[in-house]
Amino acid sequence: xxxxxxxxxxxxxxxxxxxxxxxxxxxxxxxxxxxxxxxxxxxxxxxxxxxxxxxxxxxxxxxxxxxxxxxxxxxxxxxxxxxxxxxxxxxxxxxxxxxxxxxxxxxxxxxxxxxxxxxxxxxxxxxxxxxxxxxxxxxxxxxxxxxxxxxxxxxxxxxxxxxxxxxxxxxxxxxxxxxxxxxxxxxxxxxxxxxxxxxxxxxxxxxxxxxxxxxxxxxxxxxxxxxxxxxxxxxxxxxxxxxxxxxxxxxxxxxxxxxxxxxxxxxxxxxxxxxxxxxxxxxxxxxxxxxxxxxxxxxxxxxxxxxxxxxxxxxxxxxxxxxxxxxxxxxxxxxxxxxxxxxxxxxxxxxxxxxxxxxxxxxxxxxx
Amino acid sequence: xxxxxxxxxxxxxxxxxxxxxxxxxxxxxxxxxxxxxxxxxxxxxxxxxxxxxxxxxxxxxxxxxxxxxxxxxxxxxxxxxxxxxxxxxxxxxxxxxxxxxxxxxxxxxxxxxxxxxxxxxxxxxxxxxxxxxxxxxxxxxxxxxxxxxxxxxxxxxxxxxxxxxxxxxxxxxxxxxxxxxxxxxxxxxxxxxxxxxxxxxxxxxxxxxxxxxxxxxxxxxxxxxxxxxxxxxxxxxxxxxxxxxxxxxxxxxxxxxxxxxxxxxxxxxxxxxxxxxxxxxx
Numbered sequence: 144x145x146x147x148x149x150x151x152x153x154x155x156x157x158x159x160x161x162x163x164x165x166x167x168x169x170x171x172x173x174x175x176x177x178x179x180x181x182x183x184x185x186x187x188x189x190x191x192x193x194x195x196x197x198x199x200x201x202x203x204x205x206x207x208x209x210x211x212x213x214x215x216x217x218x219x220x221x222x223x224x225x226x227x228x229x230x231x232x233x234x235x236x237x238x239x240x241x242x243x244x245x246x247x248x249x250x251x252x253x254x255x256x257x258x259x260x261x262x263x264x265x266x267x268x269x270x271x272x273x274x275x276x277x278x279x280x281x282x283x284x285x286x287x288x289x290x291x292x293x294x295x296x297x298x299x300x301x302x303x304x305x306x307x308x309x310x311x312x313x314x315x316x317x318x319x320x321x322x323x324x325x326x327x328x329x330x331x332x333x334x335x336x337x338x339x340x341x342x343x344x345x346x347x348x349x350x351x352x353x354x355x356x357x358x359x360x361x362x363x364x365x366x367x368x369x370x371x372x373x374x375x376x377x378x379x380x381x382x383x384x385x386x387x388x389x390x391x392x393x394x395x396x397x398x399x400x401x402x403x404x405x406x407x408x409x410x411x412x413x414x415x416x417x418x419x420x421x422x423x424x425x426x427x428x429x430x431x432x433x434x435x436x437x438x439x440x441x442x443x444x445x446x447x448x449x450x451x452x453x454x455x456x457x458x459x460x461x462x463x464x465x466x467x468x469x470x471x472x473x474x475x476x477x478x479x480x481x482x483x484x485x486x487x488x489x490x491x492x493x494x495x496x497x498x499x500x501x502x503x504x505x506x507x508x509x510x511x
Numbered sequence: 512x513x514x515x516x517x518x519x520x521x522x523x524x525x526x527x528x529x530x531x532x533x534x535x536x537x538x539x540x541x542x543x544x545x546x547x548x549x550x551x552x553x554x555x556x557x558x559x560x561x562x563x564x565x566x567x568x569x570x571x572x573x574x575x576x577x578x579x580x581x582x583x584x585x586x587x588x589x590x591x592x593x594x595x596x597x598x599x600x601x602x603x604x605x606x607x608x609x610x611x612x613x614x615x616x617x618x619x620x621x622x623x624x625x626x627x628x629x630x631x632x633x634x635x636x637x638x639x640x641x642x643x644x645x646x647x648x649x650x651x652x653x654x655x656x657x658x659x660x661x662x663x664x665x666x667x668x669x670x671x672x673x674x675x676x677x678x679x680x681x682x683x684x685x686x687x688x689x690x691x692x693x694x695x696x697x698x699x700x701x702x703x704x705x706x707x708x709x710x711x712x713x714x715x716x717x718x719x720x721x722x723x724x725x726x727x728x729x730x731x732x733x734x735x736x737x738x739x740x741x742x743x744x745x746x747x748x749x750x751x752x753x754x755x756x757x758x759x760x761x762x763x764x765x766x767x768x769x770x771x772x773x774x775x776x777x778x779x780x781x782x783x784x785x786x787x788x789x790x791x792x793x
Contacts, residue, residue, distance in 0.1 A: 236752035261755070332738045333753060372655050373738025387634040388655065500754035507749065508567035511574070511741035 196225035200249035203230025213451035259290025260496020292421035298336030299417035326390030334506035349488035397457025551758035558762035590672025655737030679713025
């Protein structure tokens with residue numbers, strides 16, 4: 144891991160030196176070879192292209208492959224620039240640390256829109272250039288000064304059909320009703336979605352959630368604490384359901400599909416009152432590729448890229464022009480599909496950006 | 512005194528580069544953390560004052576200390592019997608035991624943590640077997656609670672407890688015990704009055720090692736605690752990465768550091784710590 148990071152930094156430095164003429168082509172190619180980089184561009188002897196790329200900071204795994212095929216290929220075709228990845232996970236603290244250290248190695252982070260609200264005003268992000276990126280190609284309110292929502296993910300829940308055969312749970316009120324629906328539940332550990340679900344279960348309307356009434360939400364969370372487990376990652380949430388540890392689980396809706404498949408339909412996804420979360424692209428201040436990254440973001444907004452991300456990662460389009468083109472087999476799982484769009488609620492990134500830190504701590508304190 | 516200084520002087524020159532490295536790469540960041548704890552978000556002792564204001568922080572610290580104490584007690588007790596058995600069995604069996612011990616020592620903490628879930632989870636091997644043979648009607652909640660965290664941590668810590676004890680027991684002069692029984696002491700008397708006191712340095716070393724390492728546990732409580740067992744390491748990580756309250760994180764880290772130093776200081780009142788860390792007992 145450390146070595147990978149070191150290689151990456153060495154190569155980035157090398158590429159810059161090469162571009163500025165401080166390093167000759169032969170040395171740069173040798174460097175690429177030594178660090179095991181076998182870019183097609185380098186193989187072809189076109190080191191210029193290797194030095195000219197955008198680095199995407201994401202969570203790795205499948206998303207590396209999917210971001211490459213859904214956005215990277217089109218971006219390379221139109222600009223001639225490549226796409227590289229840093230897969231160490233752009234948590235807010237890591238972005239802040241990277242910018243503060245002055246050694247910015249990523250151009251665009253696959254983050255949450257609320258990160259744009261909390262990190263933007265403190266000088267850790269580049270503003271989005273809306274002459275290149277379009278405000279109309281995302282949902283209203285999700286194109287902010289320091290970040291733009293490119294995909295949506297959602298907090299929905301799955302339930303065990305064998306536990307609640309004839310009378311399945313249909314909304315968050317049922318999810319929090321342990322008398323009518325006995326069994327263990329799992330909720331997201333870092334408060335997002337869990338707080339909103341608790342409020343909706345307590346009778347707050349989906350469009351009147353913000354500002355969140357923390358006391359009320361936490362009281363509801365605590366009321367089912369004895370019957371709850373909390374997950375910190377998608378795979379953990381997944382295994383809690385598949386291994387039969389819970390009979391109902393809050394889940395990212397693309398994970399919900401995997402759980403349905405892995406349990407041969409024993410678990411079923413409920414999208415009613417699911418919360419749409421704006422996943423956003425944000426740009427660390429002083430990013431190495433400069434303004435070129437805006438074209439990358441613009442590419443990701445296009446309908447083909449949006450649909451490809453849905454197909455590959457299960458991330459729902461945020462560009463309204465793509466809503467109508469969501470294919471039939473994705474209708475149940477895409478949060479903005481015609482089938483779901485009237486049933487969902489929307490996350491408020493402004494509230495989370497301003498109050499998220501305190502909310503997460505209050506939540507952790509309530510569940511521990 | 513003069514001879515001592517003459518003796519030490521060139522040595523300092525040789526270790527000077529190392530000393531500089533340690534100061535630059537180790538002491539520097541630590542001072543930075545301490546500095547952060549009194550400057551972020553604003554100068555003063557506001558972060559430390561939070562300890563008095565917030566029950567939650569105290570509860571997290573108490574959970575951490577409680578779990579660490581229980582873990583240490585069990586790991587060291589179990590470790591002591593394992594080490595004792597290893598020293599007193601045949602060489603062949605000792606080698607088997609040492610191999611098993613080292614294998615579990617080398618297996619990644621993640622693998623060991625998730626193995627416990629497979630064994631003791633709700634639908635794990637143990638629960639399913641017990642249900643199949645009709646001993647229990649409902650699965651026993653071994654995991655996803657504090658009990659689960661303790662199982663995982665004690666299991667992980669036993670090799671750390673055994674190794675210092677093993678060294679200390681192997682260094683004992685067996686003739687002392689022979690002399691004791693020769694003078695008419697029973698086996699129990701020899702153990703309590705001769706063997707145990709002579710292995711105290713090893714006992715203290717493994718207690719310290721296990722307790723200090725336990726304080727920093729992150730993965731095991733996060734996975735086996737089901738989100739409900741919040742220990743200080745995980746809380747610090749959340750403050751650094753998610754909520755950006757670096758001052759709180761630094762304050763808790765500083766507290767841990769001073770806690771450990773204070774513990775070592777108190778120990779040093781009662782015994783020579785150098786014997787614990789392998790020095791001569793003079």
